[in-house]
Amino acid sequence: MPADAQPPAPDGPLIVQSDKSVLLEVARPGADEARRAIAPFAELERAPEHVHTYRITPLALWNARAAGLDAETVVHTLITYSRFPVPHALLTEIAETMGRYGRLQLVADPAHGLVLHAADAPVLEEVMRSRRTTGLLGARLSPADVVVHPSERGHLKQVLIKLGWPAEDLAGYVDGEAHPIALREDPAGARAGTPGAFALRPYQREAVEGFWAGGSGVVVLPCGAGKTLVGAAVMARSSTTALVLVANAVAARQWKEELMRFTTLTADEIGEYSGARKEIRPVTIATYQVLTTRRKGVHPHLDLLDSHDWGLIVYDEVHLLPAPVFRMTADLQARRRLGLTATLVREDGREDEVFSLIGPKRYDAPWKDLENQGWIAPAICTEVRLDLDARQRMTYATAEASDRYRLAACAPAKVGIVDRLLARHAGESVLIIGQYVDQLTEIAEHLGAPLITGATTVRERQRLYGAFRSGEVRTLVVSKVANFSIDLPGASVAVQVSGTFGSRQEEAQRLGRIVRPKEDGRQAHFYTVVARDTVDQEFAAHRQRFLAEQGYTYDIVDAGDL
Template structure:
């Protein structure tokens, strides 16, 4: 009998024995198509889902690849019914195709008539398609291209979009590579996106997603709209484009709360696009302000719901989503799949680390007990208050002070959710605090002082979760977060993943109150990083950080 690390079950769950010598190779083999659900110490549970299998199919993995990975690493014979189901699920992708027709414009074409007949019987298809052209083709109004793809995913027949894209307004953009070169995985990411036409590139924080975006712009040589999470991020994008490309300051506009510039390359914040006045999105004209040839979505996993609706109208434009994780806590991954595009490239974090492009990281969960008085207050609290009480436990201040003291020569980020907790930590540590109330100018000044080493410890709220470039940050201490958010956990670890000049390891601490929902949420948050191969050591508060708990 084989002794592989994987147990494949007929209910589509995969159990991976973490301590098995082949666990790492197995995890890498199943990562393109399986999603991690639970990650306790010894056995990790993955699940096969239609969306995961369709993403793998769109990225170039066929059913034979999936079946081979399951059989190779499975400890027991893989259930035949599951192998059949994998093959049938993956074969659904592409049996419907959106294509350009010389006389009918946009057409939904079926490889077999029965599939088209089935979907056309659905009430959800009402108003999305026009006249039947022949038994395997039906006309589609171009304005319904995105909505149709959304519905077809819900119906279990994801369409392959082969209808092509308008070139948009041409604009010369080149890369300036006299002092640097695209890394091999960045070239592969751009190639995967360009070959597919639209879609998502998944790369670890610190692996150069902005450079992938710049290279895609150079490939398109067209006007580009870049959508980002906040104004600080917008200005980092602008600085990076000025450094890496032939673009000049006059060619790059910022469209944010502070400025309303429309240039050949325009960087807009999600917030300004989703601003409503009297129920109307007042800045939607930006989408039609130019004949855009490329739309870039930074941190695509954070797309606000209104942007999905806007993206449905942009299907004739090339679209590139950039993210460190496709995980969405609202379950709208299928919207990203249908409206931005499928995953075109995904580089495992540990592979990029092995190449030396991101820092190795030591992840530690520091557990403390609530004193008896706080324990009673927590026990008698309403459910909606429990997390705040546990996450803001006063004892965390002392733990953070000890962790900061244990890293006297490192630059440290202290990250949390609750402003009063962060204000207390800022006072105890005598460190500056950045929150949503901090002006963009103040934020930029404090981040610059941190980058140059004039500030060693910085306390930040969730405004620093995303798109903040702090290369020398080597330690992050997380005291509270957005409940069980896996993508937030990944982003926070990403703040310290830039490779250090001396090659040292980064340290990521999560301070957790034992036997509370704080601990439950922490376990949920860690799932994505466990999927990438990061193991959390458990340490008791008061133990030296260099020792196991």
């Protein structure tokens, strides 16, 4: 019986359509299982209350293939959960798209160095005739093999994925300069509850093994699930010099503290390369900001990436990777590269650059799975909608389109909503998060709470974060500088008053500030305060898409009902 003729599941939660869209009815039996099953190869597009829309894209299929998922498994998943027969043409398209990954391979050749090998010679002929590969390929060795200059390894992979023939990189890596690093893992002490003792969690161990088996690539874990520890374990496995790239100086110092806690590295072995310090040590932690600083049209610090014999490069928050670091990474394909992130979503659509230059997704742990296992705190997400008054509505209606989001996001009535939410969660540690500094300044002054923005010194940020962790400060107002790589385990409530337009990855990062497990088992609460019937509401719906894919739902309440 042909695959598409198999009897559909009468109550199946999926409707699979020939345009590569997949509709998931969230109230149907098995909807949660189906969502988890399709997540590795389908991307969520829309997530209203009852029907979520996914799309099967080539990049998602290639990521799934690189992670070991084959076309047969994808097809079986769709047929198993679909209420109606799956279109045969789509099943064929899935098989053919996944079959494109690995038809071209980059391999090391003892006589010729780096070689592009084709399992299918006509494919090699096709890409060689493309103008995009001009200058990237050298001598033709055989109908199936052509020499590649080592410096063009990354550039060629970028071109090949654009041509629809993603290369499997099997060329291996240089060892880099050896440097002993070991984990301070103490499983017995961790089980006994010994202070300071730790053991890798099962999913962290799987992430390390998944990365190492592939050589380079991305590990996707929820915020609060211990991505830094995964990075430390990979560094210990490598036992070489390492360059760690992070979002900001606060994150750099947090990484240093964690590495000293989890590994045998000492303070003298770890350098910070930021705006304030320029230390190069066996393990060097550099900020994206300093690497991308331009002087007279050049980036003077980018040569740090290539001037040392690193055995491993770690890209923290890899979804933030700026264009200059992408360009330099193209030249670093002989180094092992580990990307760490909570979400591979990039609003600029450059996910294929991450795939081709850092590597494919090697491990992905769904948020809800880790929540169900108790590794991250359960979270309740609530969207609070308020009405603009008549004067504000008229101001909004007559404003230029470019000004409308700021007007709606900074609605004065949001201050009163913050008051009511703080009263509801009296005694808890609360983060007030927003995009606009003047709005945050007003809220901080109204509450008498400290404020952290980009203008706050690193020393003052660390002091305030420390006071928040200790409970000395219960309410902290923060701008987007707190979106990334900030460990605030005691935070149990976040109130988002404005954001970076419709950024899905920012929404995930902000929820991530509060999902570290609480000692008393409390749930986390994530509130988004939104002006009704404005672009603020539209952007909020877009922001929620990634978290909806992870299984979170947003209750919508009227501000008057708080």
